[in-house]
Amino acid sequence: xxxxxxxxxxxxxxxxxxxxxxxxxxxxxxxxxxxxxxxxxxxxxxxxxxxxxxxxxxxxxxxxxxxxxxxxxxxxxxxxxxxxxxxxxxxxxxxxxxxxxxxxxxxxxxxxxxxxxxxxxxxxxxxxxxxxxxxxxxxxxxxxxxxxxxxxxxxxxxxxxxxxxxxxxxxxx
Numbered sequence: 554x555x556x557x558x559x560x561x562x563x564x565x566x567x568x569x570x571x572x573x574x575x576x577x578x579x580x581x582x583x584x585x586x587x588x589x590x591x592x593x594x595x596x597x598x599x600x601x602x603x604x605x606x607x608x609x610x611x612x613x614x615x616x617x618x619x620x621x622x623x624x625x626x627x628x629x630x631x632x633x634x635x636x637x638x639x640x641x642x643x644x645x646x647x648x649x650x651x652x653x654x655x656x657x658x659x660x661x662x663x664x665x666x667x668x669x670x671x672x673x674x675x676x677x678x679x680x681x682x683x684x685x686x687x688x689x690x691x692x693x694x695x696x697x698x699x700x701x702x703x704x705x706x707x708x709x710x711x712x713x714x715x716x717x718x719x720x721x722x723x724x725x726x
């Protein structure tokens with residue numbers, strides 16, 4: 554996926570809030586420079602063809618663009634892949650994601666674990682992952698999308714036993 558397409562997807566999901574914001578076509582073009590407009594048209598066409606976006610008309614006859622469920626999952630996948638390259642200053646807190654997902658939600662569990670691992674989260678136990686940077690919004694958005702939010706606990710810790718191993722793992726010092 555090229556950078557323009559990825560930026561459109563991420564902006565559509567995270568741009569104006571977390572409840573599936575609706576943008577007009579003009580809003581999408583405003584994210585980019587004039588020199589990129591033809592690439593934006595092509596990207597929108599590809600996103601629509603791949604069923605990652607939906608278009609509707611509002612009462613002002615503007616064309617609104619929003620992500621489909623498939624598009625939301627793709628946006629979150631892009632965000633989680635970017636977690637592995639995060640290089641911000643560590644605030645000294647560990648974020649944890651713990652879950653106990655029932656068997657009938659196995660598909661959601663596998664999708665969650667896949668995203669956590671692809672994001673560089675550290676698997677402390679089979680259902681407990683750690684990460685050194687803020688990721689609460691993304692975890693909650695993913696859990697909501699996968700319909701498993703009631704089975705997930707997210708929190709932060711100030712210290713852990715033997716955390717030097719984790720500090721080394723994440724290259725924090």
